[in-house]
Amino acid sequence: MKLEKTFGETVKKLREERGLPLREVAEALQIDTSMLGKIEKNNRKPTKQHIEKFASYFKVSEKDLMISFLSDTVVYQVMDEEDLSTEILKVAEEKVKYIINQKTATQ
Numbered sequence: 001m002k003l004e005k006t007f008g009e010t011v012k013k014l015r016e017e018r019g020l021p022l023r024e025v026a027e028a029l030q031i032d033t034s035m036l037g038k039i040e041k042n043n044r045k046p047t048k049q050h051i052e053k054f055a056s057y058f059k060v061s062e063k064d065l066m067i068s069f070l071s072d073t074v075v076y077q078v079m080d081e082e083d084l085s086t087e088i089l090k091v092a093e094e095k096v097k098y099i100i101n102q103k104t105a106t107q
Helices: 007-017 022-029 033-040 048-058 062-078 085-106
Strands: none
Touching: 007 033, 007 048, 007 062, 022 033, 022 048, 048 062, 062 085
């Protein structure tokens, strides 16, 4: 699965590729149709449970969908700092490694 699109665009593409109407998918996932529409338009964030349901329903990797969602979150946080965004992401990657190492060392 390509992850360059937003989470909402990814979900919409999965639905449209299968020729499914919004209403049918929302009903199967037990969520409101308008909520699904807002998720597809990136106007509403899905919960972890929604992401699990999307993965199961569309038979795609939950990990890929979670990466898509979380990367959107990061992008929207650093997007306004265009001049610094690449540097911010590099530093964040190093900090993730550092924190994981710290957690591992204390266990």
